[in-house]
Amino acid sequence: MKIREINAMRxxxxxxxxxxxxxxxxxxxxxxxxxxSNKIDGFKERLEKMFPTMYSHRCSVGEPGGFFQxxxxxxxxxxxxxxxxxxxxxxxxxxxxxxxxxxYGEKGVYNVVFSYIEESVGRYAAKVSVAICEALIEGKxxxxxxxxxxxxxxxxxxxxxxxxxxxxxxxxxxxIPWIRLNKYSLCQLGYGANxxxxxxxxxxxxxxIGVELACDKEDTKFLLEQAEVEVPKGDIxxxxxxxxxxxxxxxxxxxxxxxxxxxxxxxxxxxxxxxxALVAFRNAKESSKNGAIIVEKFITGRDYRILVxxxxxxxxxxxxxxxVIGDGKSTVQELIDIxxxxxxxxxxxxxxxxxxxxNELTKNxxxxxxxxxxxxxxxxxxxxxxxxxxxxxxxxxxxVTDIMHPENIEMAExxxxxxxxxxxxxxxxxxxxxxxxxxxxxxxxxxxAGPGFRMHLAPTSGLPRNVAAPVVDKxxxxxxxxxxxxxxxxxxxxxxxTTSRLIAHIAKMNGYRVGYTTSDGVYIQNxxxxxxDCTGPASAEFVLKDPTVNFAVLECARGGLLRAGLGFHKCxxxxxxxxEADHLGLKGIHTIEQLAKVKGVIPExxxxxxYAILNADDDLVYDMRRTVNCNVALFSMDEENPRxxxxxxxxxxxxxxxxxxVTICRGVWKMRIMRAEQIPLTYGGxxxxxxxxxxxxxxxxxxxxxxxxxxxxxxxxxxPSASQTPGRLNLFHFENFxxxxxxxxxxxxxxxxxxxxxxxxxxxxxxxIAGVGxxxxxxxxxxxxxxxxxxxxxIIRQDKRLxxxxxxxxxxxxxxxxxxxxxNKKTTIIPSEKEAITYAVNHAEKDxxxxxxxxxxxxxxxxxxxxxxxxxxxxxxxxx
Numbered sequence: 001m002k003i004r005e006i007n008a009m010r011x012x013x014x015x016x017x018x019x020x021x022x023x024x025x026x027x028x029x030x031x032x033x034x035x036x037s038n039k040i041d042g043f044k045e046r047l048e049k050m051f052p053t054m055y056s057h058r059c060s061v062g063e064p065g066g067f068f069q070x071x072x073x074x075x076x077x078x079x080x081x082x083x084x085x086x087x088x089x090x091x092x093x094x095x096x097x098x099x100x101x102x103x104y105g106e107k108g109v110y111n112v113v114f115s116y117i118e119e120s121v122g123r124y125a126a127k128v129s130v131a132i133c134e135a136l137i138e139g140k141x142x143x144x145x146x147x148x149x150x151x152x153x154x155x156x157x158x159x160x161x162x163x164x165x166x167x168x169x170x171x172x173x174x175x176i177p178w179i180r181l182n183k184y185s186l187c188q189l190g191y192g193a194n195x196x197x198x199x200x201x202x203x204x205x206x207x208x209i210g211v212e213l214a215c216d217k218e219d220t221k222f223l224l225e226q227a228e229v230e231v232p233k234g235d236i237x238x239x240x241x242x243x244x245x246x247x248x249x250x251x252x253x254x255x256x257x258x259x260x261x262x263x264x265x266x267x268x269x270x271x272x273x274x275x276x277a278l279v280a281f282r283n284a285k286e287s288s289k290n291g292a293i294i295v296e297k298f299i300t301g302r303d304y305r306i307l308v309x310x311x312x313x314x315x316x317x318x319x320x321x322x323x324v325i326g327d328g329k330s331t332v333q334e335l336i337d338i339x340x341x342x343x344x345x346x347x348x349x350x351x352x353x354x355x356x357x358x359n360e361l362t363k364n365x366x367x368x369x370x371x372x373x374x375x376x377x378x379x380x381x382x383x384x385x386x387x388x389x390x391x392x393x394x395x396x397x398x399x400v401t402d403i404m405h406p407e408n409i410e411m412a413e414x415x416x417x418x419x420x421x422x423x424x425x426x427x428x429x430x431x432x433x434x435x436x437x438x439x440x441x442x443x444x445x446x447x448x449a450g451p452g453f454r455m456h457l458a459p460t461s462g463l464p465r466n467v468a469a470p471v472v473d474k475x476x477x478x479x480x481x482x483x484x485x486x487x488x489x490x491x492x493x494x495x496x497x498t499t500s501r502l503i504a505h506i507a508k509m510n511g512y513r514v515g516y517t518t519s520d521g522v523y524i525q526n527x528x529x530x531x532x533d534c535t536g537p538a539s540a541e542f543v544l545k546d547p548t549v550n551f552a553v554l555e556c557a558r559g560g561l562l563r564a565g566l567g568f569h570k571c572x573x574x575x576x577x578x579x580e581a582d583h584l585g586l587k588g589i590h591t592i593e594q595l596a597k598v599k600g601v602i603p604e605x606x607x608x609x610x611y612a613i614l615n616a617d618d619d620l621v622y623d624m625r626r627t628v629n630c631n632v633a634l635f636s637m638d639e640e641n642p643r644x645x646x647x648x649x650x651x652x653x654x655x656x657x658x659x660x661x662v663t664i665c666r667g668v669w670k671m672r673i674m675r676a677e678q679i680p681l682t683y684g685g686x687x688x689x690x691x692x693x694x695x696x697x698x699x700x701x702x703x704x705x706x707x708x709x710x711x712x713x714x715x716x717x718x719x720p721s722a723s724q725t726p727g728r729l730n731l732f733h734f735e736n737f738x739x740x741x742x743x744x745x746x747x748x749x750x751x752x753x754x755x756x757x758x759x760x761x762x763x764x765x766x767x768x769i770a771g772v773g774x775x776x777x778x779x780x781x782x783x784x785x786x787x788x789x790x791x792x793x794x795i796i797r798q799d800k801r802l803x804x805x806x807x808x809x810x811x812x813x814x815x816x817x818x819x820x821x822x823x824n825k826k827t828t829i830i831p832s833e834k835e836a837i838t839y840a841v842n843h844a845e846k847d848x849x850x851x852x853x854x855x856x857x858x859x860x861x862x863x864x865x866x867x868x869x870x871x872x873x874x875x876x877x878x879x880x
Contacts, residue, residue, distance in 0.1 A: 001027060001028065001029050001030055001032055001077060001130055001133070001134065002027075002028045002030060003025060003026070003027055003028075003126070003127065003130060004026040004027070004028055004109070005025070005026045006023060006024070006025045006026075006123055006126050006127070007023070007024045007025075007562075007563055007564065008021075008022075008023055008024075008116070008119045008122060008123060008564065009021065009022040009023075009024060009564060009565040010119070010537065010564055010565050010567075011537060011564070011565035011566035011567060011568065011569055012565055012566045012569060012601050012604065012605045013561060013562075013564075013565035013566070013601060014561060014562055014597060014598050014601060015100065015111075015113050016098070017601055017604045017605060019098050019115055020565060020569065021115060021116050021117065021119070021122070022098070022113055022114065022115055022116070022565075023085070023112075023113070023114055023115075023116050023122040023123065023125070023126050024111055024112075024113050025081075025111070025112040025113075025126045026104060026109065026110075026111060026112075026588070027078050027081065027109070027110050027111075027112050027130070028108060028109045029076065029077055029078060029108045029109070029110065030108060032076075032077045032108075032137070033076070033107065033108030035077075036074040036075055036076050036077075037071045037072075037074055037075050037076075037077070037080060038071075038072065038073060038074030039074065040137055042139065043071070043136060043137060044068065044071045044072050046136045046139065047068075047071060047080070047136055048068060050132075050136065050142070050144060051084070051087050053087065053090070053091070054067055054068065054083060054087050055068065057083055057086075057087070059083070067083055076101075076110070077133055077137075078101045078110035078112050079101045080133055081101075081112055081129045081130055081133050082099040082100070082101045082112050082113070082114050082129075083099065084129040084132050084133060085099070085112070085114045085122075085125040085126055085129040086099050086114050086115070088125055088128065088129065088132070088144070088147060088148065088151065089116065089117070089121060089122070089125050089151065091144075091148050092121070092148045092149075092151035092152050092155065093152060093155070093346055093347065093351070094116075094117040094118065094121060094151070094155060096114075096115040096116060096117055097115065098114065098115040099112075099113060099114040099115070100113040100114075101113065104588045105588050105589075105590040111588055112126070114126075117155070117159075118154065118155045118158045118159050119158065120154045120155075120157070120158050121151045121154045121155050121158070124147075124150065124151055124154055125151065128147045132144070132147075149347075152347045152348065155348070156347070156348040158183070160180070160185060160187070161185055161200060161452075162452070162453060162454040162457060162458075163185075163200050163201045163450075163451075163452050163453040163454065164185040164187060164198060164199075164200050164201075166453050166457050166466075166467070166468035167187075167189075167198055167201070167453075167468045167471050167472065168187055168189070168198075169468070170466070170468035170469055170471070170472045171189045171472050171476075171483075174472065174476075174482065175482045175484075175570075176189050176190055176472070176476065176482045176483050176484075177189075177190065177191055177482070177483070177484060177544075177568065177569060177570070178190075179541060179544065179545060181197070181545070184199075185198075185199050185200045186198075186199045187199070188545060189472075189475060189476075189483055190476070190482070190483020190484065191483065191484055191485045191487075191544040191545075191549075191552070191568075192485040192515065192543070192544060192545075192546060192547065192548075192549035192550055192551075192552065193485065193513065193547055193548060193549060193550040194483045194484065194485055194550070195483060195545075195547060196475040196476070196483065198471075198475075199450075200450045200452075201423045201450045201451055201452070201453060201471070202423070202449060202450045203422060203423065203471065203474075203475060204475075205422055205474065205475065206421065206422050206423065206449065207420045207421065207422070209420055210419050210420035210421040210422075210424075210449060211421070211449040211450075213419050213420070213447075214419055214421060214424075214447050214448055214449040215260055215449065216259060216260065217236075217257075217259045217260070217294055217446065218236045218259050218292065218294070220419060220446070220447050221234065221294075223418055223419065224415065224418065224444060224447075227414070227418050229411065229414075229415060229418075229444055230437045230438060230442065230443045230444060231443050231444050231445075232255070232296040232297040232298075232299050232429075232443045232445065233250055233251075233296065233297045234250055234294055234295060234296025234297060235249055235250060235294075235295050235296070236259060236292055236293065236294055236295070237292075237293055237295060238291050238292055238293065240278070240281060240282075243274075243277060243278065243281050243295070244274060246295040247274055247277050247295065250295055250296060250297050251297065252271065252272055252273065252298075253270050253271055253272055253297075253298035253300075254271040254277060254280075254295060254296065254297065254298050255267065255268070255269050255270075255271070255294075255295075255296050255297070255298045255445075256268050256271060256277060256280035256281055256283075256284050256293060256294065256295050257284055257293070257294050258284045258285075258287050258288035258289075258292070258293055258294070259288065259290065259292035259293065259294055260288060260289050260290055260292070265287040266283055266284040266285075266286060266287025266288060267284070267387060267388060268280035268283055268284070268387060269298055269387060270298050271298065277295070281293060281295075297443075299429040299430075299441070299442060299443045299445070300429075300431070301429045301430045301431040301440070301441075301442055302318055302320075302429070302430065302431065302433075303318070303319045303320070303321075303389045303427070303428075303429060304316060304317065304318055304319065304400065304427070304428045304429070304430065304433050305317050305319055305397075305425055305426070305427055305428075305451070305455060306404075306408075306412045306425070306426040306427075306428060307423075307424070307425055307426075307451060307453075307456055307467055308412050308413055308415070308416040308421075308423075308424040308425075308426065309422065309423050309424070309467065309470040309471055309474065310422055310470055310473070310474045311413055311416050311417055311422075312413060312470065313401075313404070313409045313412050313413055314401075314456075314465060314467050314470050315399065315401050315456040315465040315467050316399070316400050316401045316404050316433065317397040317398060317399055317400060317401075317455045317456055317459055317462075318397065318398040318400050318433070319389030319390075319391075319395055319396070319397050319455065320389055320395055320396045320397075320398075321384050321385065321386045321387070321388060321389045321393075321394075321395050322356045322384075322385040322386040322393055322394030322395050322396075323382050323383060323384050323385055324336055324338075324339055324377075324382075324383050324385065325380060325381070325382050325383075326376070326377035326378050326379055326380060326381040326382075326383065327379055328376065328377075328378055328379035329376060330376065331373065331374050331375060331376055332366060332371055332372070332373050332374070332375050332376075332377065332383065333358070333373040333374065335377075335383075336356055336358065336373075336385070339356060339394075340355045340356055344460075345394075352458040352460065353391065353394070353396065353460060354391060354392055354393070354394050355394065356385060356386075356393075356394035357393075357394070358373065358385075361386070361387065362385050362386065365384060365385060365386065365387060366383065366385065369383060369384070371383065390452075391452070391454050391455050392452075392454075396460040396461075397454075397455035397456075397459045397460050398459055398460060398461045398462050399456070399459040399461070399462025399463050399464070399465065400433055400434075400462065401462075401463070401465060402463070403433065403434045404433055404434065405433070405434050405435055405436050407436040407437075407438075408428075408433060408436060408437060411437065411444075412424075412426050415444065415447060419447050421447070421449055422474060423449070423450070423451065423471060424447060424448070424449070424451070425447070425448035425449075425450075425451020425452070426444060426446070426447055426448070427444070427445040427446040427447075427448065428442060428443070428444055428445065429442055429443055429445055430442025430443075453467050453468065484570075485544075485549065485550050485551060485552055486512075486550075486551050486552065486572050486573075486704060487544075487552045487554060487568060487570075487571040487572050487573075488503055488552070488553050488554070488571065488572065488573040488574075488575065488700050488704070489554045489556050489566075489568075489571040489573070489574050489575070489602050489605070490503070490553070490554070490555050490556065490574075490575045490577070490602075490696075491555075491556045491557070491558075491561075491574075491575070491576055491577070491599045491601075491602045492575070492576050492577030492578045492579065492599060492615075492621075493577070493578050493579055493580040493582045493595075493599075493746065493748055493749075494577065494578060494580065494689070494746070494748055494749045494752065495577040495578065495689065495692060495693045495696070496518075496519070496535070496555045496556075496557070496577060497518045497519050497520070497555055497725075497727075497728065497743070498681070498690065498693045498725055498728045499575060499577060499693045499696050499697050500516055500517070500518055500553050500554070500555040501516070501518060501718075501724065501725060502681065502693065502694065502697040502714075502715075502718055503516075503553050503697045503700050503701065504516040504523070504553040505714055505717070505718045505724070506697065506698075506701045506706060506710070506711060506714040506715075507551045507553065507701075507706075508525065508526075509710060509713060509714040509717070510706055510710055510714075512550055512551035513525060513548055513549055513550050513551065514549065514551045514552070514553060515542075515543035515544075515546050515548075515549035515551070515552050515553075516543065516552070516553035516554065516555075517534045517535060517539040517540060517542075517543060517553075517554050517555050518534065518535070518555050519533050519534070519535050519555065519557065519743070520532070520533070520534075520726055520727065520857050520858065521534050522534045522539050522542055522543060524543070524546055524548065524549060525548075529542075530542065531858065533557070533559075534555075535555045535556060535557035535559070535560055536557070536559060536560025536563065536564065536567070537560050537564045537565060537566055537567030538560075538564075538567065539554075539560075539567070540552075540554045540556070540566065540567030540568055541567045541568075544567070544568060554567075554568070554571075556602055558583060558587075558589070558595065558598050558599070559583075559587075561598050561601055562587045562588075562589070562598065563587075565601075566601065566602075566605060568605075569605065570605055570606070570607050571602070571605055571606055571607070571610065572606070572607055572610040572611075572704070573606065573610055573611050573612075573613060573700050573703060573704065574602040574603040574604075574605060574606040574610070574611075574612050574613065574630075575602070575613040575614075575696050575700060576599055576600070576602060576603060576612075576613070576614055576615060576618075576621045576624060577615060577621075577692065577693065577696055578615050578618045578621060578692075578748070579592060579595055579596045579599055579618060579620040579621055580592070580746065580747070580748035581595070581746075581747070581748075581779070582595070582746040582747075582748065582775070582779070583595070583775065584775075584776055584779070592620065593620070596620040596621070596623075596624070599621075599624075600624045600627060603624050603625075603627075603628045603630070604624075604627055604628055604629075606628060606629075606630040607630060608629055608630055609630070609631070610630050610631065610703075611630060611631045611632070611633050611653075611700075611703045612624065612625065612628045612630055612631070612632050612633070613632075613633050613634075613635065613696055613699050613700055613703070614632060614633075614634055614635075615634075615635060615636070615692070615696070616634040616635065616636040616641050616643040616644050616647075616654075617636050617637055617638065617641065622634075622643055631653075631703075632647075632652070633647075633652065633653040633654065633655070633699050633703060634647050634652070634654045634655075635654065635655040635656065635692070635695040635696055635699050636654070636655075636656050636657070636695075637656075637657045637688070637691065637692060637695075638656070638657075639656040639657070639658040639663075641656075644656060648665055648667055648668045649667075649668070650667075651666070651667040652667070653665070653666055653699070653702065653703060654699075655695040655696070655698055655699040655702075656695070657676060657691050657695060658670075660675050660676055660677065660685065661673070661674070661675055661676065662674060662675075662676055662679065662691065662694055662695060662698060662715075664698060664699065664702050664708070671708055673698055673708055673711055673712050673715070674712050674715060674716075676691050676694070678716070679691075679694060679715045679716070679718075680715075680716070680718065680719045680720060681693070681694060681715070681718055681719075681720050681725070682694065683720070683729065683731075683756070686756060686759040686760075687729060687755075687756045688752075688755055688756075689752035689755070689756070690720075690729065694715065698711050698715070701714075722741075722861050722865065726857050726858070726861055727741060727742065727743040727854065727857030727860070727861065728742060728743060729741075729742055729756065730742070730861070730864075732864055732865075732868055734841070734844075734867075734868065734871045735871055736844065736846045736847070736848075737841070737844040737845070737846065737847065737848045737849065737850060738760075738762065738848075738849050738850070739841070739849075739850045739852060739864055739867075740757070740760075740849060740850070740851045740852065741852045741854060741857075741860055741861065741864060742851070742852070742853060742854075743853075743854065743855070743857060744853045745772060745853065745855055746772075746775070746779065746783075747779060747782040747783060747786060750782075750783055750786040750787070750790070750853070751786060753790070753851070753853075754786060754789065754790045757790060757849065757851060760849055762847055762848055762849040763845055763846060763847040763848050764792045764793065764845050764847075764848040764849070765790065765791045765792050765793075765848070765849050765851065766791060766792065766793045766794075766795065766840055766844070766848060766849070766850045766851070767787050767790055767791035767793070767794050767795070767850075767851045767853070768794075768795045768797055768833075768836050768837065768840055768850065768851065768852045768853065768854075769783065769784075769787050769794060769795070769796060769797070769814060769853050770796070770797050770798055770810070770814075770833075770853065770854075770855070771783070771796075771798070771805070771809075771810030771811065771813050771814045772810070772855070777813055780810065780813035780814055780817065781813055781814075781816055781817035781820065782817060783814060783817060784813065784814040784815060784816065784817020784818040784819075784820070784821070785817040785818065785820055785821040786817075787814070787817075787818060788817070788818045788820075788821035788822040788825045789821060789822075790851070791825075791851065792826070793825075793826045793827075793828075794818060794825060794826070794827045794828070795827075795828045795829075795830055795836050795839065795840055796811055796814050796815065796827060796828070796829045796830070797830055797831060797832065797833045797835075797836035798810060798811065798831040798832075798833075807831060811829055811831075815827065815829075833854065833856070833859070833860065834859075834863055834880055837852060837860065837863055837864065837867075838863075838867075838878060838879075838880055840852075841867055841878045842877060842878055852864070863880075
């Protein structure tokens, strides 16, 4: 078996609009296509022995054990690998259960599709599931535990921490979109100009002064002392020579820790003498960046963490360091193993509690207590194993929010204002949090910026607290605010880019700061910031991450949808211009119906109160209305279209081309925008396919609340040119001839181009065309045949990107198509685009039209502009 490719979906996709996180593995079974599971001796038994928990897989049978039943009856290895990939993720603590295995369109090749929680784990699971299956087929031993542990490690490396994850989940539950901005915990909530950012539990609204103060324990303690907050007596030193005097001043027992420490690093508690203090000082020095060390009084009592958000107390927890309690017969190591056997404990952050690991620090703490790992400690004696109470080192937490004394609550909320932190973790040591610190002799030990939420979200005992909710409340205080910006998404076979550009122009004319993606680049307002085909999810995210953008127009092509899914989960308007046979035979998409399903992802992602704008003249596009959960608006070149009339009778919104006008209809009432011939983009109404693009664009603007007058003004100022519509009907008037540059790159596009060029009067038409490597033979043949109909003379060049075919193959496909239509058609082969253009302009007859069909628009435009400059200077021979 051979893996051809592995793709990770990260948004709505061909396989599922609702399940965004899917692995799609293209798997060639090779010889195993002829050997289903029931033809392999002992396979089912070996599978059951390795994965007894797979009994819960119901599969298509619909009951426990259903999958094993399918294996016994005989099923193909792709299906089995899908189930293995899901099960090993579950065994690694990531229970995810969606899977599909579908024919790829080639014998023995399948799309193996399954859900994942962390992408790196999903990709790993795809690879090793094949290896596991091969081992089961051959009856070889396989180290499954290695893979399980490796997946746990990958998950911990990639996943968001519990605190960040809880805020993201809370935001998502409110419909607030989010984007992870780096491989750590920096995340964006909301889009564009409405975004907020978080990093762990520090937000874009957290005071930098507050963070700086909290990180400087000296300043924090000083400010709290000045405000009459109970803090331990202490001193700050930098040199070892100052330690003895500090110890005398503070008095034993002591705590020694770095001023700039965090996560419990470098802290030693309950120091009873100078020798212990010296060791603790050196330990703190190793963890200190600035060399400043706190020596302060060790306060007896219990360790509490108080969480204040937006100056209001939201939770409090009693923290206990990792420990064991003796039973009088088990060794310390055995007691640790017993504690770790608690199903609530897992690797890293996978469960409520973390397993206790034994490291050198643990061994030293045990040694200081007079024991070793082999010691048996007395019954009911508690042995502390870590020097901090952090849950990440195996500690436990008990929620005590409801028993906090009002005076302590007031103190905590006051501290958050003193230090100026919107999310504030306060460490308190006291014997009883239900009594005021002033009465128990307790004290505030630290104030933390970016405090962890895990102990409050899932305490070992007590009531869990949704502490992420007040964070999101603070970032998005307005009821119903989702941090979104308007998103208009456009897909289809042809017309996407022009429609996208026109909508962006209308939005800019109405005062929006627009970011838009096209097949030639990404634009923020009028600035081209990324060049190339930018119609995939990465380009969409580029726009949505830009903090200056408050309106997004996103062209979405099939490639990105199949490779990774959409770069956003929901849009306000989804437009489908048309569906024509294009790129068939690629990525498992072999029929136009499958292609329509790919394009149909866009309208399915429209928000319930948004609009899917569909081409009523296209059967496949019109049928997409059945699967959407939003409003539908239709456009048509024929006002008598029965589908349009039915929508109008229902009071719906439509756009039609009628009596020469571009018209919007609400119900049966017409609102004429302007005559099509007066819209520059339509070249006097002759470019009918441009009128289709206009209808879709004005309909999108209308449902977004743009007035008809503003739509008209935008249409009048959107001029077809190299600057506003690069590569889309760019017509250059030379002294003796014309050059028309267009992106027509498939038969449908060529037919539309033919309709337009048939309206242009000229002495001769010369076409410069190229074959496309990722099209079928019949598609390139048809391109050649259409060219033979359109042009008096044809120059065959070649694309820069051959896309899997040789130059000779592509030229032959086009030439074969030309010969089918007109064996006598004059045809010249000049592979280089630059040389082909140069040849055409230097041999142009008077009043002729040269039509250049190009896929690398910037290069072709630059060359034509250069020749235009030479023409203005009166040259008779154009040169590169």
